[in-house]
Amino acid sequence: MKRRTLLTTAALGLGLAFGGAAHAQAMDKVKACFVYVGPIGDGGWTYQHDQGRLAVEAAYGDKVETAYQENVPEGADAERVLTQMALSGCNIIFTTSFGYMDPTNNVAAKFPAVKFEHATGYKRDSENVSTFGARFYEGRAVIGTIAGRMTKTNKIGYIASFPIPEVIRGINSTFIHAKKVNPDVTISVVWAYTWFDPAKEADAAKALIEQGIDVIVQHTDSTAPLAEAAKTDGIIGFGQASDMAAYKPSPRVSSIIDNWAPYYVKRVGALLDGTYAQVDSWEGISAGEVEIGEITDAVPAEVKAEAEAIRDAIGSGTYHPFTGPLNKQDGSVWLTEGQTAPDGDLLGMNFYVEGVTGDIPQ
Amino acid sequence: MDLGGINPAVLIASLMVASVPIMLAALGELVVEKAGVLNLGVEGMMIMGAICGFVTAVETGSPFLGFIGGALGAMALSLIFAFLTQVLQANQVATGLALTLFGLGLSSLIGQGYVGIKPPATAIVPFGPLADIPVVGRILFSHDPVVYLSIALVAGVWAVLKFSRTGLVIRAVGESHDAAHALGYKVTRIRILAILFGGAMAGLGGAYVSLVRVPQWTDGITAGAGWIALAIVVFASWKPWRILIGAYLFGGITVLQLNLQAAGARIPVEYLSMSPYLITILVLVIMSSGKGRASLNAPVALGQNFHASR
Numbered sequence: 001m002k003r004r005t006l007l008t009t010a011a012l013g014l015g016l017a018f019g020g021a022a023h024a025q026a027m028d029k030v031k032a033c034f035v036y037v038g039p040i041g042d043g044g045w046t047y048q049h050d051q052g053r054l055a056v057e058a059a060y061g062d063k064v065e066t067a068y069q070e071n072v073p074e075g076a077d078a079e080r081v082l083t084q085m086a087l088s089g090c091n092i093i094f095t096t097s098f099g100y101m102d103p104t105n106n107v108a109a110k111f112p113a114v115k116f117e118h119a120t121g122y123k124r125d126s127e128n129v130s131t132f133g134a135r136f137y138e139g140r141a142v143i144g145t146i147a148g149r150m151t152k153t154n155k156i157g158y159i160a161s162f163p164i165p166e167v168i169r170g171i172n173s174t175f176i177h178a179k180k181v182n183p184d185v186t187i188s189v190v191w192a193y194t195w196f197d198p199a200k201e202a203d204a205a206k207a208l209i210e211q212g213i214d215v216i217v218q219h220t221d222s223t224a225p226l227a228e229a230a231k232t233d234g235i236i237g238f239g240q241a242s243d244m245a246a247y248k249p250s251p252r253v254s255s256i257i258d259n260w261a262p263y264y265v266k267r268v269g270a271l272l273d274g275t276y277a278q279v280d281s282w283e284g285i286s287a288g289e290v291e292i293g294e295i296t297d298a299v300p301a302e303v304k305a306e307a308e309a310i311r312d313a314i315g316s317g318t319y320h321p322f323t324g325p326l327n328k329q330d331g332s333v334w335l336t337e338g339q340t341a342p343d344g345d346l347l348g349m350n351f352y353v354e355g356v357t358g359d360i361p362q
Numbered sequence: 363m364d365l366g367g368i369n370p371a372v373l374i375a376s377l378m379v380a381s382v383p384i385m386l387a388a389l390g391e392l393v394v395e396k397a398g399v400l401n402l403g404v405e406g407m408m409i410m411g412a413i414c415g416f417v418t419a420v421e422t423g424s425p426f427l428g429f430i431g432g433a434l435g436a437m438a439l440s441l442i443f444a445f446l447t448q449v450l451q452a453n454q455v456a457t458g459l460a461l462t463l464f465g466l467g468l469s470s471l472i473g474q475g476y477v478g479i480k481p482p483a484t485a486i487v488p489f490g491p492l493a494d495i496p497v498v499g500r501i502l503f504s505h506d507p508v509v510y511l512s513i514a515l516v517a518g519v520w521a522v523l524k525f526s527r528t529g530l531v532i533r534a535v536g537e538s539h540d541a542a543h544a545l546g547y548k549v550t551r552i553r554i555l556a557i558l559f560g561g562a563m564a565g566l567g568g569a570y571v572s573l574v575r576v577p578q579w580t581d582g583i584t585a586g587a588g589w590i591a592l593a594i595v596v597f598a599s600w601k602p603w604r605i606l607i608g609a610y611l612f613g614g615i616t617v618l619q620l621n622l623q624a625a626g627a628r629i630p631v632e633y634l635s636m637s638p639y640l641i642t643i644l645v646l647v648i649m650s651s652g653k654g655r656a657s658l659n660a661p662v663a664l665g666q667n668f669h670a671s672r
Contacts, residue, residue: 039581
């Protein structure tokens with residue numbers, strides 16, 4: 001009998017342990033920490049993440065304490081910062097750049113009690129790592145439409161940061177939708193190899209303008225490309241990550257706004273009331289994570305209406321930006337008529353669609 | 363004339379603009395190092411120049427005053443360095459690094475209310491019909507005054523260091539502060555003045571970034587330009603005209619690789635991005651091999667503190 005009792009106790013213990021893992025304890029107070037790749041004052045990516053942090057503070061008041069660190073380089077330094085944060089009592093740590101993927105997973109393995117939330121990544125090595133992203137390509141579809149309609153030289157320039165799926169998706173989505181409304185359009189991609197370097201971004205914009213490009217789309221974080229575009233008449237661009245409203249009505253004719261607040265508030269809330277669980281979140285226009293900034297009067301009314309129609313169709317789920325027929329750059333079939341891209345293809349996208357010139361750096 | 367879709371005249375014109383900040387900062391640092399002081403705070407001084415210049419230009423509406431403000435702001439920061447290293451005899455390397463960190467933080471604080479504001483535009487020098495000359499007009503006569511000022515300053519620094527008594531004294535202090543002291547020169551005072559000059563030049567370079575090249579303020583706007591300036595000083599083996607070459611090389615390759623990409627050239631960008639640094643390493647290896655440190659041309663007393671009691 002004794003052995004049986006022991007087994008029962010063991011089973012009960014196991015059950016408790018498992019139950020404990022599945023149903024996280026409610027907490028009285030949460031310390032939420034944020035790691036930023038750039039400065040809060042970048043007016044773009046990091047600024048929007050910090051707005052999300054402020055929204056968390058506003059939503060939970062005394063029940064939450066936040067901390068953040070700016071300008072954390074992607075790589076080994078990030079690991080040090082994360083370890084420091086985990087040791088200093090953070091309950092949940094948001095790492096807000098793709099390059100923090102490995103550091104996040106490494107540190108998370110050492111601190112099982114701390115929750116880690118990695119933005120735009122795909123690795124969830126341990127149970128306490130969740131990933132979240134936004135379907136920016138939905139926004140790119142809208143501005144791609146505007147770009148295709150607005151270009152007079154039929155040349156669109158794209159300032160890209162790093163050759164990762166996130167950025168390649170954006171290029172493809174922009175091009176597909178520009179091409180749809182303007183079959184003559186071409187796209188020139190410049191890889192800046194930085195998320196944030198205003199001088200380099202301005203130089204990239206300048207190089208594109210000198211090549212006869214009159215619409216600039218950027219996937220870097222500063223407002224420098226817009227400032228460069230403002231120097232020349234007839235060049236337009238789009239706010240990236242943040243509204244970049246200072247450059248209204250032109251060159252900034254619209255923008256893609258990342259709104260992280262709903263997600264951050266939801267996750268910290270879940271930790272507070274004990275419903276927190278590992279997720280892989282990827283929301284877009286419909287959940288309010290991706291917003292399209294005001295389309296200014298520099299854009300003709302019919303183009304504006306067309307762009308808004310696309311935005312609404314994506315938001316309501318009636319239209320997917322990657323709908324076949326679509327071929328890859330080499331001419332092979334990717335999506336057949338009416339087929340929409342599965343998320344797996346999108347998350348690992350490492351090819352251009354047909355019509356984009358140049359190679360993706362490896 | 364086109365090279366793979368790139369107009370060389372336009373390319374040269376834009377590389378001249380892109381090189382101005384690093385050229386000015388490197389030139390200032392050259393004088394500082396010639397006087398025997400190693401100030402690693404160039405990045406911090408540049409960004410102070412960037413924000414002070416920006417604030418001054420926005421508040422007064424005059425880009426000219428903006429550049430003056432930028433130079434003064436960075437000078438003020440370099441004065442801290444001068445006080446710590448020349449009066450309190452602090453370690454120059456550590457103080458310089460701290461200066462960079464301090465400058466980055468302070469500029470961010472000052473810049474709080476200036477994000478997203480556009481500064482007044484810096485006008486291009488009106489050369490009239492000269493600017494319409496094909497190729498040459500685009501390269502030589504289509505710039506703002508600071509581009510010409512930067513080249514004039516290179517010539518000025520070269521002439522002063524090579525031909526004037528002042529230059530001789532600065533070099534003497536940098537080569538052997540004990541000998542200079544024995545001759546009756548005020549080593550500390552000369553070094554402080556050199557540090558202030560270096561600060562002013564870095565400030566001008568920084569102001570150029572925030573007023574002309576990017577025209578706006580964002581935190582961390584100089585993004586490492588100060589470190590490149592430091593590398594250029596070594597690359598130039600402490601010779602002013604080589605600073606010009608070094609800056610054009612660095613600026614040129616940055617601009618070239620972006621232009622090549624925009625023009626759709628199939629060249630791996632990673633190699634181009636690395637190339638200025640590779641060339642620097644190569645030059646350093648070539649210079650330091652063979653005839654030893656003398657051929658490197660580094661001031662002998664570089665980085666050594668001086669106190670009259672020794």
